[in-house]
Amino acid sequence: xxxxxxxxxxIRGLGRLTMLLMEVVKSLFTQRFNWDGFLQQLHFIGVKSxxxxxxxxxxxxxxxxxxxxxxxxxxxxxxxxxxxxxxSMCSELGPVLTALMVAGRVGASMxxxxxxxxxxxxxxxxxxxxxxxxxxxxxxRILATLVAVPLLTIExxxxxxxxxxxxxxxxxxxxxxxxxxxxxxxxxAHEVYSGMIKALFFGLSIALVGCYKGLFCEGGAEGVxxxxxxxxxxxxxxxxxxxxxxxxxxxxxxxx
Amino acid sequence: xxxxxHLSKKFGTNVVLDDVSFTVQEGQRxxxxxxxxxxKSVLLKHLVGLMEPDQGEVLVNGEKLTGLDERELLRVRSxxxxxxxxxxxxxxxxxxxxxxFVLQRExxxxxxxxxxxxxxxxEMVELGGTQDKRPSDLSGGMRKRVGLACxxxxxxxxxxxxxxxxxxxxxxxxxxxxxxxxxxxxxKATTIVVTHDMRSVRTIAQRVIMLYHGxxxxxxxxxxxxASQDPVIYKFVNGISDAKNNGx
Numbered sequence: 290x291x292x293x294x295x296x297x298x299x300i301r302g303l304g305r306l307t308m309l310l311m312e313v314v315k316s317l318f319t320q321r322f323n324w325d326g327f328l329q330q331l332h333f334i335g336v337k338s339x340x341x342x343x344x345x346x347x348x349x350x351x352x353x354x355x356x357x358x359x360x361x362x363x364x365x366x367x368x369x370x371x372x373x374x375x376x377s378m379c380s381e382l383g384p385v386l387t388a389l390m391v392a393g394r395v396g397a398s399m400x401x402x403x404x405x406x407x408x409x410x411x412x413x414x415x416x417x418x419x420x421x422x423x424x425x426x427x428x429x430r431i432l433a434t435l436v437a438v439p440l441l442t443i444e445x446x447x448x449x450x451x452x453x454x455x456x457x458x459x460x461x462x463x464x465x466x467x468x469x470x471x472x473x474x475x476x477x478a479h480e481v482y483s484g485m486i487k488a489l490f491f492g493l494s495i496a497l498v499g500c501y502k503g504l505f506c507e508g509g510a511e512g513v514x515x516x517x518x519x520x521x522x523x524x525x526x527x528x529x530x531x532x533x534x535x536x537x538x539x540x541x542x543x544x545x
Numbered sequence: 546x547x548x549x550x551h552l553s554k555k556f557g558t559n560v561v562l563d564d565v566s567f568t569v570q571e572g573q574r575x576x577x578x579x580x581x582x583x584x585k586s587v588l589l590k591h592l593v594g595l596m597e598p599d600q601g602e603v604l605v606n607g608e609k610l611t612g613l614d615e616r617e618l619l620r621v622r623s624x625x626x627x628x629x630x631x632x633x634x635x636x637x638x639x640x641x642x643x644x645x646f647v648l649q650r651e652x653x654x655x656x657x658x659x660x661x662x663x664x665x666x667x668e669m670v671e672l673g674g675t676q677d678k679r680p681s682d683l684s685g686g687m688r689k690r691v692g693l694a695c696x697x698x699x700x701x702x703x704x705x706x707x708x709x710x711x712x713x714x715x716x717x718x719x720x721x722x723x724x725x726x727x728x729x730x731x732x733k734a735t736t737i738v739v740t741h742d743m744r745s746v747r748t749i750a751q752r753v754i755m756l757y758h759g760x761x762x763x764x765x766x767x768x769x770x771x772a773s774q775d776p777v778i779y780k781f782v783n784g785i786s787d788a789k790n791n792g793x
Contacts, residue, residue: 411635414635417595419647420619
């Protein structure tokens with residue numbers, strides 16, 4: 290019985306999520322766009338995530354460089370270290386880690402903010418004022434995340450590669466010219482395209498899950514806490530699982 | 546005109562509304578009373594289409610709300626104003642932005658005209674000069690009055706009030722009641738108030754509906770309500786509980 294109830298909960302959730310996405314698309318093409326809300330969210334997601342993304346990108350690049358170097362050094366392939374960092378950062382680590390950071394910061398915040406609005410009747414008040422919550426609250430958040438996450442990903446990738454260069458060339462004495470030449474040789478444009486497509490998909494998932502959890506939150510303060518936690522957990526799981534399938538799909542699309 | 550026809554609503558096994566029917570004429574001031582948990586607020590949410598009944602219909606000027614999708618409901622709701630129990634002001638906006646929300650969204654007026662209308666609405670609820678405050682800076686009574694200003698600024702045809710005086714002291718409650726009357730007289734709006742405050746009933750009501758166990762128990766005038774010797778009505782009006790004295 291419990292399994293059946295759990296399955297029903299999941300199916301209902303997926304149905305609502307799909308309906309929410311359809312409503313967002315409909316709103317985008319038929320309703321007046323809330324520019325103020327979009328710019329506020331862009332500032333919140335893009336500008337206020339700077340420190341988190343910079344630290345994540347830099348230290349990921351640095352540790353990846355160090356670990357790769359320790360292994361490659363044994364087989365005298367030191368100068369290939371930065372190429373491995375570059376390819377990993379562009380296609381996998383940059384998009385995934387940025388998305389996980391944004392999911393933790395922004396996904397939770399969206400769910401908590403909309404959830405509080407739900408339990409304090411502010412969403413009902415909005416509906417009574419003849420304003421659709423999707424037009425006013427959800428569309429600006431989703432579009433702002435779609436714009437911000439790829440930009441933050443580019444930033445994390447650049448900082449990661451830069452930090453790896455500093456560690457590799459500055460601390461580990463890797464040859465700068467060879468390293469850079471291998472970076473340019475092995476980092477294909479499709480690695481960058483794949484990373485950006487993933488970033489777009491992850492951004493959509495984070496915002497959609499955060500807004501969904503907030504809009505369908507129930508049960509007062511406890512419900513808001515639960516919605517925020519679930520938004521982070523589900524968005525993170527979506528990012529990690531979809532990353533695998535996207536990697537397979539995009540590799541098939543662009544070639545390896 | 547608003548018509549509720551045989552409305553029923555259950556949450557799980559809990560029957561909240563059970564075959565509730567009534568009609569509210571244009572410009573009328575109806576007060577809905579009943580003990581906590583008898584479905585007053587749920588009924589109000591049905592009237593504005595925020596909830597869908599399990600059975601029955603709500604008609605606003607002859608148009609059925611049941612079966613309309615959310616966007617069609619928005620069109621119907623533009624005739625409504627609603628003051629929520631918690632005032633439901635938007636935390637992220639200032640008082641002026643809250644009050645001018647609908648006018649700013651419609652973009653039919655210049656920013657100067659919106660600011661003038663906001664100032665006028667705030668003056669009407671005796672809160673002139675509070676435009677730059679945040680909802681968190683306001684007391685309970687002030688929040689309710691700002692909530693009312695948000696509603697009256699766009700001159701709705703129908704105004705719903707969900708327990709407008711709950712949690713307020715008697716003086717503030719009286720000022721809110723008089724405000725409700727003043728708004729009704731000025732806008733000629735149909736007014737439906739949900740309350741269990743008998744002072745509000747005396748001040749506001751032209752007609753009273755009492756809900757009891759999810760049903761319409763009485764549909765009467767305030768004079769008849771206060772003169773009633775029916776035990777259920779008498780106990781409710783005079784605040785007498787059924788609790789037995791158990792010796793403590």
